[in-house]
Amino acid sequence: xxxxxxxxxxxxxxxxxxxxxxxxxxxxxxxxxxxxxxxxxxxxxxxxxxxxxxxxxxxxxxxxxxxxxxxxxxxxxxxxxxxxxxxxxxxxxxxxxxxxxxxxxxxxxxxxxxxxxxxxxxxxxxxxxxxxxxxxxxxxxxxxxxxxxxxxxxxxxxxxxxxxxxxxxxxxxxxxxxxxxxxxxxxxxxxxxxxxxxxxxxxxxxxxxxxxxxxxxxxxxxxxxxxxxxxxxxxxxxxxxxxxxxxxxxxxxxxxxxxxxxxxxxxxxxxxxxxxxxxxxxxxxxxxxxxxxxxxxxxxxxxxxxxxxxxxxxxxxxxxxxxxxxxxxxxxxxxxxxxxxxxxxxxxxxxxxxxxxxxxxxxxxxxxxxxxxxxxxxxxxxxxxxxxxxxxxxxxxxxxxxxxxxxxxxxxxxxxxxxxxxxxxxxxxxxxxxxxxxxxxxxxxxxxxxxxxxxxxxxxxxxxxxxxxxxxxxxxxxxxxxxxxxxxxxxxxxxxxxxxxxxxxxxxxxxxxxxxxxxxxxxxxxxxxxxxxxxxxxxxxxxxxxxxxxxxxxxxxxxxxxxxxxxxxxxxxxxxxxxxxxxxxxxxxxxxxxxxxxxxxxxxxxxxxxxxxxxxxxxxxxxxxxxxxxxxxxxxxxxxxxxxxxxxxxxxxxxx
Numbered sequence: 001x002x003x004x005x006x007x008x009x010x011x012x013x014x015x016x017x018x019x020x021x022x023x024x025x026x027x028x029x030x031x032x033x034x035x036x037x038x039x040x041x042x043x044x045x046x047x048x049x050x051x052x053x054x055x056x057x058x059x060x061x062x063x064x065x066x067x068x069x070x071x072x073x074x075x076x077x078x079x080x081x082x083x084x085x086x087x088x089x090x091x092x093x094x095x096x097x098x099x100x101x102x103x104x105x106x107x108x109x110x111x112x113x114x115x116x117x118x119x120x121x122x123x124x125x126x127x128x129x130x131x132x133x134x135x136x137x138x139x140x141x142x143x144x145x146x147x148x149x150x151x152x153x154x155x156x157x158x159x160x161x162x163x164x165x166x167x168x169x170x171x172x173x174x175x176x177x178x179x180x181x182x183x184x185x186x187x188x189x190x191x192x193x194x195x196x197x198x199x200x201x202x203x204x205x206x207x208x209x210x211x212x213x214x215x216x217x218x219x220x221x222x223x224x225x226x227x228x229x230x231x232x233x234x235x236x237x238x239x240x241x242x243x244x245x246x247x248x249x250x251x252x253x254x255x256x257x258x259x260x261x262x263x264x265x266x267x268x269x270x271x272x273x274x275x276x277x278x279x280x281x282x283x284x285x286x287x288x289x290x291x292x293x294x295x296x297x298x299x300x301x302x303x304x305x306x307x308x309x310x311x312x313x314x315x316x317x318x319x320x321x322x323x324x325x326x327x328x329x330x331x332x333x334x335x336x337x338x339x340x341x342x343x344x345x346x347x348x349x350x351x352x353x354x355x356x357x358x359x360x361x362x363x364x365x366x367x368x369x370x371x372x373x374x375x376x377x378x379x380x381x382x383x384x385x386x387x388x389x390x391x392x393x394x395x396x397x398x399x400x401x402x403x404x405x406x407x408x409x410x411x412x413x414x415x416x417x418x419x420x421x422x423x424x425x426x427x428x429x430x431x432x433x434x435x436x437x438x439x440x441x442x443x444x445x446x447x448x449x450x451x452x453x454x455x456x457x458x459x460x461x462x463x464x465x466x467x468x469x470x471x472x473x474x475x476x477x478x479x480x481x482x483x484x485x486x487x488x489x490x491x492x493x494x495x496x497x498x499x500x501x502x503x504x505x506x507x508x509x510x511x512x513x514x515x516x517x518x519x520x521x522x523x524x525x526x527x528x529x530x531x532x533x534x535x536x537x538x539x540x541x542x543x544x545x546x547x548x549x550x551x552x553x554x555x556x557x558x559x560x561x562x563x564x565x566x567x568x569x570x571x572x573x574x575x576x577x578x579x580x581x582x583x584x585x586x587x588x589x590x591x592x593x594x595x596x597x598x599x600x601x602x603x604x605x606x607x608x609x610x611x612x613x614x615x616x617x618x619x620x621x622x623x624x625x626x627x628x629x630x631x632x633x634x635x636x637x638x639x640x641x642x643x644x645x646x647x648x649x650x651x652x653x654x655x656x
Contacts, residue, residue, distance in 0.1 A: 089486025128481025
């Protein structure tokens, strides 16, 4: 099915790839988008052998990838974050699969990192995009668009890979895709299966071997039915699980790539999504209706001995955590289809999530320890075997919204766009904490909490685009973002006052940018300047008793510059791609917390001041199968891992 690559390369000029995107909820060229959008096509991702976020996020200016456990790694845009990990509530980056939101309210069960085999493209928008994308897009959204079934032809592809580390394990991957038209031009199915084993490289001295081998399994299915030229019905199924046999961190007190824990600390995350979408092309507009069901799960084990072992009698201590979330999403929108001086889009969306988290902490022989504290008669009420904490938390979040945009070409080349989203975001949570932890905190055998938040508001968007010709485009953009408030279910402690919950942050973004396509489509330059005011920040804070909570605290600013460029050199098959970011993100007010004061001027989490990435690639287009060699360099500066914390992440180079 790919035998025509060589012939196509000879027939077509060696110029920049033209990409059509849906970043503004309508099909259009990237050149026409008055926004800071980066699109990584499936062809590009294949060229750099990208498998997951860690392989390609560095190619998006203004984006920072925060490597953690598989399924829990996060992305930050333009330094808009108070933690490099999982937020106490909804995060600041929106993750989407085929336009379906996956950033549920409350503490995230998992962050999907879908394998890139047979992907159509990955779209990333920097800066707040809540007008069209809804909640959790304060920093920006990233949307993973898989290939749909093709009704025109039979197609198939396969990929094998092998990877190794000196002195460590060898990993491999096997992936395959098939596409079969059932009724040519009308009905087709497409399926993808993949398995990837990432080699372990951390030696757990307590176990005596490499333990952090990772396993990724994924399956996708697409069914497309086009009964008429004006109608299209598409079903998409995506499932992926990520397993790692031991949390891959090393301890500073030990040699590189070593840890000392008495058990393995495994993690498993999984996601499933079913989406049904209907598109109808009227003579004046395109109607899109979609509904989706998403489920995410997590199972994790953590060695808590270093934190609670001594305080609970000296025994080995283990935390087992499970999480499950279910979401329903519905959206209906109508977008003008004719390219005239006036274009418009209107829509409505409904998003509901149910989530449950269960924790269980066990310490060897803990009953003897608790008997010494409170007497033998209370032990059966304060423990379950070796368990002294078995808590549950439930979340229920609902987002209802209507949105719209309209564009008018004032005169040739100058277009004004205005938009707004009116929304109601509400969330309620409840928790139960029985046993020893409740009794030691407030003297009760069972601690129950319940809290809720609700907010109704409207957000505007204004953009001005000037396109003097098809090679140059300049724009100004003002946009805002929001996310769910978060009720706190943290155990009450009179010594550390904790708010009942948070409300949405207030974030305003001002940016100017350009898209310059020069030298007959051989050089693309995209500079951007931005200023973001962030007030009433939601932050994940740490109490002196070790528990975290959410609070609205202070204000900050993020200001910076982004530059990306792609050059098709005069040497046939040789291409250079670069991007760089300067980001100054810091607090502008002092923040008082139950753990102390975070001073004004503190650098925001996951906001390195400097980042650079370069790719030099050469494709031998005159040889069979076009073998490609790429050299990739990335530099990431340092930034705190948590707002107000001294631990820093970054200041390193990578070369692939």
